Amino acid sequence: MKRLIFVAILCPLAVAAFLPAASVQGDDRGRTSKNVTFCKDVAPILQQHCTRCHHDGGIAPMPLETYKDVRPWAAAIREAILEHKMPPFHASGPQGYFIGDPRLSPEEVATISKWVDANGPMGRASDMPAPRVWKDDWTAGKPNIELSMPSPFLVKPERKDDYAFFVLSHVFAEDTWIRGVEVKPGNVQAVHHVNVYMLPASEANLPAGRVDDVFDPVKLGATFYVAWEPGCSPLIYPAGVAALIPKGSRLAMQVHYAPTAVPLTDQTLLGVHLADGVIEKQARTLYGGTKTLDIPPGAADHQVVEQRKVPEDAIITGFTCHLHLRGKSFQLRLHYPDNRVETAFEVPRFDPNWQEVYQLARPIKVPKGTVAEYVATWDNTSKNRLNPDPNKLVHWGDRVEDEMMDGYLYYLSEGEKLELQVKGGIASNKK
Numbered sequence: 001m002k003r004l005i006f007v008a009i010l011c012p013l014a015v016a017a018f019l020p021a022a023s024v025q026g027d028d029r030g031r032t033s034k035n036v037t038f039c040k041d042v043a044p045i046l047q048q049h050c051t052r053c054h055h056d057g058g059i060a061p062m063p064l065e066t067y068k069d070v071r072p073w074a075a076a077i078r079e080a081i082l083e084h085k086m087p088p089f090h091a092s093g094p095q096g097y098f099i100g101d102p103r104l105s106p107e108e109v110a111t112i113s114k115w116v117d118a119n120g121p122m123g124r125a126s127d128m129p130a131p132r133v134w135k136d137d138w139t140a141g142k143p144n145i146e147l148s149m150p151s152p153f154l155v156k157p158e159r160k161d162d163y164a165f166f167v168l169s170h171v172f173a174e175d176t177w178i179r180g181v182e183v184k185p186g187n188v189q190a191v192h193h194v195n196v197y198m199l200p201a202s203e204a205n206l207p208a209g210r211v212d213d214v215f216d217p218v219k220l221g222a223t224f225y226v227a228w229e230p231g232c233s234p235l236i237y238p239a240g241v242a243a244l245i246p247k248g249s250r251l252a253m254q255v256h257y258a259p260t261a262v263p264l265t266d267q268t269l270l271g272v273h274l275a276d277g278v279i280e281k282q283a284r285t286l287y288g289g290t291k292t293l294d295i296p297p298g299a300a301d302h303q304v305v306e307q308r309k310v311p312e313d314a315i316i317t318g319f320t321c322h323l324h325l326r327g328k329s330f331q332l333r334l335h336y337p338d339n340r341v342e343t344a345f346e347v348p349r350f351d352p353n354w355q356e357v358y359q360l361a362r363p364i365k366v367p368k369g370t371v372a373e374y375v376a377t378w379d380n381t382s383k384n385r386l387n388p389d390p391n392k393l394v395h396w397g398d399r400v401e402d403e404m405m406d407g408y409l410y411y412l413s414e415g416e417k418l419e420l421q422v423k424g425g426i427a428s429n430k431k
């Protein structure tokens with residue numbers, strides 16, 4: 001919906017750009033490409049793509065809301081968008097391929113570029129879009145269960161990123177169907193992003209609270225559930241779809257705290273929305289990865305390929321991947337039974353600090369027997385600025401300086417018809 005409105009705003013500009021120069025001369029209504037102003041043209045783009053992080057009290061270092069905020073950053077903004085560094089988004093594919101695709105269109109990039117070339121004029125204040133209000137409410141409504149970190153966590157001033165793993169105390173006493181989860185960061189200045197994990201009943205003796213020195217919760221038997229990023233819509237499944245939290249499980253959060261100059265406290269909340277009504281399909285994942293990794297020192301393009309068979313006729317809805325500091329790219333290819341090959345997801349410039357969940361605007365149907373191919377590439381040279389040691393042979397491990405390869409394909413079973421009657425997350429007619 002938002003996107004539609006936005007296209008409408010851009011159209012007059014795009015049309016003007018195609019008119020012969022002579023016909024736009026003398027147009028004094030401020031509609032031509034020659035008269036790009038902040039209030040009329042640039043502010044709506046920033047509002048749409050940038051201010052969810054770049055607002056007062058947001059996670060980005062500076063607000064980009066008012067003319068006064070933005071003008072000093074004009075050149076840096078142009079550079080960041082031309083190099084596709086901002087907004088942070090790491091998958092490729094045509095615009096509109098993903099739900100909530102934050103990327104700027106070429107027209108939007110051109111508009112900002114022209115504005116910078118024209119020395120960043122402000123324009124008329126009356127053209128300014130209404131300011132967006134940033135509330136810290138739950139965006140998907142009040143969740144049925146609010147889980148909190150057991151106590152406020154002190155984020156110490158440090159120059160490096162901290163990946164803190166917190167086990168939550170709530171035990172799901174029965175098999176529980178959920179519609180989705182939402183993360184509410186306690187302190188947006190500190191919280192960069194959050195990964196939500198499910199911890200099986202077999203880990204019941206792991207006490208609630210921070211587990212020290214764990215970069216990779218997979219080692220604790222946790223399975224990745226979903227990632228959260230500032231301003232992104234929470235994960236809520238469509239009607240009739242729900243995920244199952246098995247009896248005895250708990251949820252856990254890995255919170256990525258960005259470096260901070262001053263001590264901060266954080267107590268992030270996790271909201272759980274229980275399923276209600278008839279559930280037809282279970283949200284499923286097809287995992288592809290390995291623990292057999294030997295990445296030679298100095299290797300610029302070390303590649304590992306893993307294959308998994310799609311076990312049933314499936315509807316692919318999304319994807320996410322996980323590598324550590326030497327991660328360079330990740331691809332998910334589909335090899336169909338009729339020999340067609342399709343790249344369904346590609347993260348050409350992997351960035352360990354931004355691990356998005358990519359949801360398809362149009363899910364892909366694949367027949368049973370399709371082979372999902374997970375292709376990970378690492379850069380273990382000194383050219384990789386995040387590389388802690390290019391002279392090391394790197395193996396699988398749960399420390400930041402080790403490596404991992406995890407790919408998750410999100411899908412539904414096409415033929416599944418559970419017909420579960422669910423109330424407050426509990427099914428009354430178990431299969």
Ligand code: HEC
Nearest residue numbers: 049050053059060061073076077080081085086087088230
């Ligand atoms: C998801 C949050 C997020 C969004 C959306 C976002 N930024 Fe940023 N931005 C950041 C963070 C965090 C930083 C600090 C550096 C970093 O972590 O990469 C940053 C840094 C910057 C910088 C500083 C220079 C640089 O390249 O590091 C500029 C300029 C910038 N952003 C512009 C933008 C513009 C323009 C948009 C929208 C088109 C945008 N950002 C959208 C989070 C965001």
